[in-house]
Amino acid sequence: MTEALLKVENLRKRFGGVLATDNLSLAVQPGQIHAVIGPNGAGKTTMIAQLAGALDSDSGRILFDGEDITGLAPPARSRRGIARTFQITSIFHEFTALENVALAVQAHDGHSFRFWRAARDEARLVEPARAALETVGLVDRADITVRNLSHGEHRQLEIAMALATKPKLLLLDEPMAGMGAEESQKMVSILNGLKGDHTILLIEHDMDAVFALADQITVLVYGNAIASGAPDEIRANEEVRTAYLGEEGTAN
Amino acid sequence: MIPTRETMVVIITFSLLALVPVIASITDVPFYLDLGRRMMILAIGALSLNLIMGYGGMISFGHAVFVGIGAYVVGICAEHEVVSGFIQWPLALLACGIFAVIFGAISLRTRGVYFIMITLALAQMMYFLGVSLDRYGGDDGLPLAEPSYFSGLIDLSEKTSLYYLVFVLLLLCLWICKRLINSRFGMVIQGARSNEARMQAIGFPVFRYQLTAFVIAGVMAGLAGILLANHTEFVNPDMMHWTRSGDLIIMVLLGGMGSLAGPIVGALVFILLEEALSGVTEYWQLIFGPFLILVVLFARGGLLGFLEKRQSPKKTSEGGDD
Ligand SMILES: Nc1ncnc2c1ncn2[C@@H]1O[C@H](COP(=O)(O)OP(=O)(O)OP(=O)(O)O)[C@@H](O)[C@H]1O
Ligand SMILES: [Mg+2]
Numbered sequence: 001m002t003e004a005l006l007k008v009e010n011l012r013k014r015f016g017g018v019l020a021t022d023n024l025s026l027a028v029q030p031g032q033i034h035a036v037i038g039p040n041g042a043g044k045t046t047m048i049a050q051l052a053g054a055l056d057s058d059s060g061r062i063l064f065d066g067e068d069i070t071g072l073a074p075p076a077r078s079r080r081g082i083a084r085t086f087q088i089t090s091i092f093h094e095f096t097a098l099e100n101v102a103l104a105v106q107a108h109d110g111h112s113f114r115f116w117r118a119a120r121d122e123a124r125l126v127e128p129a130r131a132a133l134e135t136v137g138l139v140d141r142a143d144i145t146v147r148n149l150s151h152g153e154h155r156q157l158e159i160a161m162a163l164a165t166k167p168k169l170l171l172l173d174e175p176m177a178g179m180g181a182e183e184s185q186k187m188v189s190i191l192n193g194l195k196g197d198h199t200i201l202l203i204e205h206d207m208d209a210v211f212a213l214a215d216q217i218t219v220l221v222y223g224n225a226i227a228s229g230a231p232d233e234i235r236a237n238e239e240v241r242t243a244y245l246g247e248e249g250t251a252n
Numbered sequence: 253m254i255p256t257r258e259t260m261v262v263i264i265t266f267s268l269l270a271l272v273p274v275i276a277s278i279t280d281v282p283f284y285l286d287l288g289r290r291m292m293i294l295a296i297g298a299l300s301l302n303l304i305m306g307y308g309g310m311i312s313f314g315h316a317v318f319v320g321i322g323a324y325v326v327g328i329c330a331e332h333e334v335v336s337g338f339i340q341w342p343l344a345l346l347a348c349g350i351f352a353v354i355f356g357a358i359s360l361r362t363r364g365v366y367f368i369m370i371t372l373a374l375a376q377m378m379y380f381l382g383v384s385l386d387r388y389g390g391d392d393g394l395p396l397a398e399p400s401y402f403s404g405l406i407d408l409s410e411k412t413s414l415y416y417l418v419f420v421l422l423l424l425c426l427w428i429c430k431r432l433i434n435s436r437f438g439m440v441i442q443g444a445r446s447n448e449a450r451m452q453a454i455g456f457p458v459f460r461y462q463l464t465a466f467v468i469a470g471v472m473a474g475l476a477g478i479l480l481a482n483h484t485e486f487v488n489p490d491m492m493h494w495t496r497s498g499d500l501i502i503m504v505l506l507g508g509m510g511s512l513a514g515p516i517v518g519a520l521v522f523i524l525l526e527e528a529l530s531g532v533t534e535y536w537q538l539i540f541g542p543f544l545i546l547v548v549l550f551a552r553g554g555l556l557g558f559l560e561k562r563q564s565p566k567k568t569s570e571g572g573d574d
Contacts, residue, residue: 052453078455090453092446103443106436107455113464118434125436165454 003066005030005199006051006169011060013046013223020046022223024060028169028216033191033200035210038220039243044203045087047220048173051201052084053077065168078107081168085158087177087203091146097157098142101129104164132160136190152183159190163198170200176209188212211235219243257559262426262513265520269419273412285411286483291523292418293479296425298503298515300472305501306510307433308465309445310360313368314375315500317355318348318470320382320492322477327394327487337400337408344478345471351378352470356463372494382489393488400482408482418479422516425472430512432468441465506547508554517555 004027013021020043028034038044049055051062053074062070069077092100102125106112109124119125133139136156141149146157155175162170175191176184188209194200195213204210210217211231218228219240227233227240234240255263272288297319304310325344334340359370388394399408408414432438443451444458451458481487490496499522507518525543529536551558 054449054452073457074452075455075457078453084453086450086453090447090450092443092450094442094446099439103439103451104454106439107451112436112440112456112461114436115438116431116435118431119436119439120434122436161450161454 002029004028004063005065006201007061007063008047008051009061009063011047011050011062012058013043013050013055014058015046020223021050021057021060024220024223024225026218026225026228028199028201030168030199031196032215033195033202033213034216034218035202035204035214036218036220037204037207037210042220043223044220045173046223048084048171048201048203051077051171052082075107078165078167081166082171083162083165083167083169084171085162085173085175087173089151089154089158091154091157091161093145093147095146096143097133097138097146097149097153097160098126098129100146100157101132101160101164102126104161105129105132108165129160129164132164135163135193136160137186152179152186155179155183155187156190163194168199170194170198172200172202172204174203174205176204176206184209258511258513258556261517261556261559265513265516266419266423269422273415282411285415287523287527289411289415289418289483291520292422293476293483294500294503294523295516295519296418296422296479297473297476297500298507298519299422299425299429300469300476301500302504302509302515303429303432303472304441304462304465304469305504306514307438307445308441308462310462310466311368311501312359312371312466312469312497313494313501314355314371314373314497315469315473316494316496317375317378317492318352318473319477319480319496320378320487320489321348321351322474323481323487323491324382324388324394324477326400326478326481327396328388330396330398330400331388331394335398335401337402340400341478345474348470348474348477349467352467353463356466356470360459360462360466372497375492375497376494379489379492379494382492385489389488391489393486393490396481396485396487399485400478414482418483421475421479425475426512426516428472433512437461437464502544504554506544506554508551508556508558511553511556514554514556521555 006028008024008026011021011024024047036044046055050057053072057070061068064080064082069080092103102119105125105128106119130139130142133142136159138153138156138160141153149157159175176187179187184206191213202213214231217231217234218225219234221243226243227237269288269292272284276282276284301312301315304312322344325347326340329340329343355374359367359374362370383391406413406417440456440461444462448458480491503518503522504515506521507516508514525540529539547554
């Protein structure tokens, strides 16, 4: 096995009486889609926030690309190549789709102490932004203020903004949350298109999508990884069936 | 390209302002000149506040402190017989920059109501410092023996010259703001207002950009202070009082927060109303208050927002397409 791109060791996070992340260890191999599944409240979003640096961990280590990033703030992690999307859409509502993505490009194009030239006239921001919108199939909506886009389009925009930072690792928190069947299908094909070129940690409740996409699946229950393996192993795992798949009843 | 209503407003406003000295001389009411100058000086202050408040989401309740610092540096320099504007002005702007770095670094550690309270507290601190400066007039303030001297380049004791200098500087500030908000830097501060968590996640260390915006706004307000000192030929702690900061906030809200020319219109209307209403009754604020509430309720984007909305209903209908 190659060196893992992301290695999580004994991560812990407590909210008052709730252990949201409990001694979690995990390894994500480069080039893979690694799905994390688990019931509501299992600690999936908490884990993403810890990995992205938005939440401090109580203990444990996060190694990324061979480097300990446990203490780094979110912008520093973004610079090292970690991009995240949000379960609850988190975008710049007053900006157009293109401006949203161009800002993400800008974040990784040197410093932004540039005060005079209009950002919208800079091809080196706008062109990569258009390319990212193209990837997620949103390019014909580029000039629309995003508060006027649909929920499904917001989810696509989330992906485009993450991609625009040219990440080594994508942390996707339920990209299909709240989507209809058709939109979900579209998202699956978008993610399939990213497969191979990108390393993805995918959190998703939609089991069809998970089993269609994932190379590796980790099952999270009460903040702890109770099983990890190839999709077939997970499907066959008794403990997983009772803890999660059984109650969802969507595994096929 | 068809100019937007905002551009029209800017053109009309500045045309009128350019004519004020002419009108003052024809009607022989020099007070108009005085009024116009005060409007434009406060417009610079409001413009600078709008940079951080309207575009950056940083609601400073102490912005007038920089107007005061700018004015005091001019006053103190003059008191020590340093009258050259070439020394006074850079010194005043520098002082504002330094104070803005310190105050910004402290207050930007907080958000929301705490930010408002800390900026207010820091400004009040400076107000009381001004009151306690007995050497420089304390409570009573400090008369300016003579205006800033520019070696014969421009004579600021000549009221019309001062008027047009303020006019040009206001235009310059407007232009700077326009470039600034559309630049990469401007996108960052607007992004941080809109969604700070997302800014962090895509890789922006927002603090340093917000601090820079705070400093730029502080220096620009300092320019307003320099001009105010020359305009009133007087400096006093009252310039830094929290009610002055409140006035600036009202000007911004009145004209339209986050629109470029809004604060200019807001400052003009504010001063006009204050002048007109205080002539009618000493309780003019009883009328002014409800008027403000009406503007805030019925014209969310201030007076300019009101215009823009009526001009382009397509902007809102765009939302219904999915
Ligand atoms: N900021 C917080 N403060 C207190 N408790 C929290 C906080 N965030 C999460 N929790 C708790 O931590 C646990 C894990 O929550 P988390 O949002 O990570 O779950 P999840 O697996 O993402 O769930 P879902 O599938 O519903 O998105 C829950 O019990 C939740 O109530
Ligand atoms: Mg979640």
